[in-house]
Amino acid sequence: MAKNSDNEKAITIYDIAKEAGVSPSTVSRVLTNSVNVRPEKRERIEALIEKYNFRPNAMAKGLSDTRSRVLGVLMADIRNPFYSAVYVACENAALARGYRVILSCTLGETEREIEQLDIMKQQRVESIIQIGGRVDAVITDSSYIKKAKEISAQLPIITSGKIDEVSCYRVVIDANEAIRLLTEHLIGLGHERIALVGGRLDVISTYEKYMTYCRILKEHGIPINKRYVYEGRYDYDAGYSGVQELFAMKEKPTAIIAINDFCAAGVIRKLIEDGYRVPEDVSVVSYDNTYITNLIFPKLTSIDYDYETFGKMLADTAIDVANGMSVPTFRTVTPRLVIRESSAARK
Amino acid sequence: MAKNSDNEKAITIYDIAKEAGVSPSTVSRVLTNSVNVRPEKRERIEALIEKYNFRPNAMAKGLSDTRSRVLGVLMADIRNPFYSAVYVACENAALARGYRVILSCTLGETEREIEQLDIMKQQRVESIIQIGGRVDAVITDSSYIKKAKEISAQLPIITSGKIDEVSCYRVVIDANEAIRLLTEHLIGLGHERIALVGGRLDVISTYEKYMTYCRILKEHGIPINKRYVYEGRYDYDAGYSGVQELFAMKEKPTAIIAINDFCAAGVIRKLIEDGYRVPEDVSVVSYDNTYITNLIFPKLTSIDYDYETFGKMLADTAIDVANGMSVPTFRTVTPRLVIRESSAARK
DNA sequence: GTGAAAGCGCTAACAA
DNA sequence: TTGTTAGCGCTTTCAC
Numbered sequence: 001m002a003k004n005s006d007n008e009k010a011i012t013i014y015d016i017a018k019e020a021g022v023s024p025s026t027v028s029r030v031l032t033n034s035v036n037v038r039p040e041k042r043e044r045i046e047a048l049i050e051k052y053n054f055r056p057n058a059m060a061k062g063l064s065d066t067r068s069r070v071l072g073v074l075m076a077d078i079r080n081p082f083y084s085a086v087y088v089a090c091e092n093a094a095l096a097r098g099y100r101v102i103l104s105c106t107l108g109e110t111e112r113e114i115e116q117l118d119i120m121k122q123q124r125v126e127s128i129i130q131i132g133g134r135v136d137a138v139i140t141d142s143s144y145i146k147k148a149k150e151i152s153a154q155l156p157i158i159t160s161g162k163i164d165e166v167s168c169y170r171v172v173i174d175a176n177e178a179i180r181l182l183t184e185h186l187i188g189l190g191h192e193r194i195a196l197v198g199g200r201l202d203v204i205s206t207y208e209k210y211m212t213y214c215r216i217l218k219e220h221g222i223p224i225n226k227r228y229v230y231e232g233r234y235d236y237d238a239g240y241s242g243v244q245e246l247f248a249m250k251e252k253p254t255a256i257i258a259i260n261d262f263c264a265a266g267v268i269r270k271l272i273e274d275g276y277r278v279p280e281d282v283s284v285v286s287y288d289n290t291y292i293t294n295l296i297f298p299k300l301t302s303i304d305y306d307y308e309t310f311g312k313m314l315a316d317t318a319i320d321v322a323n324g325m326s327v328p329t330f331r332t333v334t335p336r337l338v339i340r341e342s343s344a345a346r347k
Numbered sequence: 348m349a350k351n352s353d354n355e356k357a358i359t360i361y362d363i364a365k366e367a368g369v370s371p372s373t374v375s376r377v378l379t380n381s382v383n384v385r386p387e388k389r390e391r392i393e394a395l396i397e398k399y400n401f402r403p404n405a406m407a408k409g410l411s412d413t414r415s416r417v418l419g420v421l422m423a424d425i426r427n428p429f430y431s432a433v434y435v436a437c438e439n440a441a442l443a444r445g446y447r448v449i450l451s452c453t454l455g456e457t458e459r460e461i462e463q464l465d466i467m468k469q470q471r472v473e474s475i476i477q478i479g480g481r482v483d484a485v486i487t488d489s490s491y492i493k494k495a496k497e498i499s500a501q502l503p504i505i506t507s508g509k510i511d512e513v514s515c516y517r518v519v520i521d522a523n524e525a526i527r528l529l530t531e532h533l534i535g536l537g538h539e540r541i542a543l544v545g546g547r548l549d550v551i552s553t554y555e556k557y558m559t560y561c562r563i564l565k566e567h568g569i570p571i572n573k574r575y576v577y578e579g580r581y582d583y584d585a586g587y588s589g590v591q592e593l594f595a596m597k598e599k600p601t602a603i604i605a606i607n608d609f610c611a612a613g614v615i616r617k618l619i620e621d622g623y624r625v626p627e628d629v630s631v632v633s634y635d636n637t638y639i640t641n642l643i644f645p646k647l648t649s650i651d652y653d654y655e656t657f658g659k660m661l662a663d664t665a666i667d668v669a670n671g672m673s674v675p676t677f678r679t680v681t682p683r684l685v686i687r688e689s690s691a692a693r694k
Numbered sequence: 695g696t697g698a699a700a701g702c703g704c705t706a707a708c709a710a
Numbered sequence: 711t712t713g714t715t716a717g718c719g720c721t722t723t724c725a726c
Contacts, residue, residue, distance in 0.1 A: 059409040060703030265642040295612040407719030
């Protein structure tokens with residue numbers, strides 16, 4: 001049966017050293033591969049390590065070299081495919097550079113974000129990557145600012161959003177470019193009555209999208225109808241109710257930009273329930289290009305961010321800063337339009 | 348600007364002690380709340396902790412008390428909603444008991460599983476929860492067995508699968524009950540030509556489902572047609588190609604049990620492309636009850652596992668075992684049928 | 695109730 | 711190339 005962790009004293013470099021007839025430092029040397037060790041000793045030590053399956057205690061190591069080689073990742077909700085895609089990319093990129101990551105999901109609770117910031121500090125992570133949550137807010141919560149200020153004075157924070165009054169490294173998705181791609185795609189297909197569904201204007205990226213949307217319509221001489229903007233959450237229900245409201249109007253939209261793929265699924269569902277065809281009657285497009293785009297019918301036209309690159313940028317920034325390299329404080333991720341079945345020329 | 352971690356020496360209990368005019372042990376005492384400390388001293392110390400935002404170094408703590416209060420979670424792929432749901436439930440349950448979890452995604456690579464097992468050991472996690480990957484295989488990979496044996500000799504492994512030759516704590520989903528619910532649901536709706544789509548028979552749970560499926564059909568006097576079983580991966584494509592193959596037969600199935608919600612999405616897509624209606628012509632049901640069930644059209648009838656409970660069982664088992672409590676080595680999670688729109692009476 | 699001192703397991707000068 | 715010696719920052723006896 002599996003044993004309790006305290007059943008048998010874990011083996012240490014001292015045990016290995018004694019049995020190999022060398023000093024602990026020599027064992028440490030073969031472990032870290034720092035300096036040369038006489039081959040015969042090295043072999044003897046390695047054999048012992050193998051024999052006992054010895055693995056150095058990461059805590060002791062972290063304590064003594066004061067470099068943890070750990071990155072903290074704070075995310076809103078790993079169950080959301082956007083976040084999980086970013087997370088996996090971060091983990092891969094970190095692993096490739098000899099770093100581990102510790103994850104924490106804050107589930108939208110500011111308290112939990114603040115608490116986890118502390119825990120990560122206790123863990124002595126070398127930097128913190130925060131995606132989603134308070135950092136997305138147009139106006140950062142003040143209790144959060146307080147904690148973030150304190151933390152950022154001691155270790156770098158990398159975020160895809162921003163934190164008021166706190167200087168941090170930002171790796172952000174170009175929201176303006178994203179909405180531009182979508183809007184111009186639809187305009188190019190002949191649409192003019194383009195609605196925005198889901199998302200709240202107190203979230204930076206959503207707000208930016210809204211502003212750019214207005215600008216682009218104006219550039220194309222298309223009148224802006226504020227009623228075509230339906231604020232809501234970032235989920236299926238928002239999409240569903242959005243359509244409910246928008247299609248109660250006389251001048252119905254012919255195209256909808258949903259705030260993410262979940263929302264788009266709700267939009268499409270409600271449209272189909274109401275007898276509209278997508279994309280024949282209404283075009284629907286969205287952001288994030290998660291696997292949801294391929295699961296639903298019709299397959300969604302969506303904005304992709306190249307998650308591998310995004311995650312790598314985050315992890316690389318985090319690691320580089322921790323290593324004292326000079327790193328741009330603002331980097332941007334360029335979105336890309338992926339056209340599938342849900343958008344078509346206006347009838 | 349955010350500073351490098353080494354810019355300023357982190358504060359320690361010694362700093363606090365000196366400024367408070369007490370000994371480090373006293374500071375430690377207020378930190379751990381172990382023994383009584385004279386109120387005035389306690390207050391003075393707490394004020395300083397607050398003033399400097401002091402947080403004890405988790406490594407040093409872990410080193411000295413030899414209890415890390417950390418659980419290791421090894422998962423196949425957090426991007427899969429099944430795993431992310433379990434993960435979040437585990438994290439919540441662990442947090443509630445004062446534990447943290449460290450996650451690692453192995454992305455189906457056995458090498459990575461083995462490597463991560465080592466890393467978790469280095470981190471001195473108190474137990475390891477492994478979900479998905481080699482532990483799901485009917486026959487465990489031998490290099491994996493070797494490592495698992497070694498690890499489990501030192502710390503408990505909790506898994507939703509099993510590991511050949513290695514005794515570990517198992518918290519498993521009752522696959523037999525799951526398929527029974529689905530099969531009897533369909534039979535109750537008048538279906539007899541029920542196909543199984545997706546999943547490989549060298550995966551335990553899939554194999555068990557297959558066996559029980561046969562048994563139940565037999566019990567109901569329904570002939571078993573081996574051609575109604577389409578092996579494949581656990582994804583959309585498997586569902587899509589499954590239908591392609593099954594519906595090329597003369598005796599087409601009237602109901603399909605997909606191995607998970609992804610697979611069901613592929614099944615439905617192909618059916619619709621081929622002009623079948625779901626559920627009017629063909630009923631489709633699946634396992635996992637992820638949010639995908641609500642995203643697609645029609646909404647999926649699926650098997651739910653109560654993720655909160657599942658995750659809590661895993662975390663509780665892990666923690667209890669680590670604390671030397673006696674814990675059942677086998678616990679089972681009872682599935683539940685959630686009926687939505689994708690299943691209906693046979694025409 | 696509190697301080698001194700030892701120790702957790704490792705790394706990194708510093709000598710030799 | 712290798713051993714000795716100090717820490718790293720905390721907890722925990724053991725005295726007082």
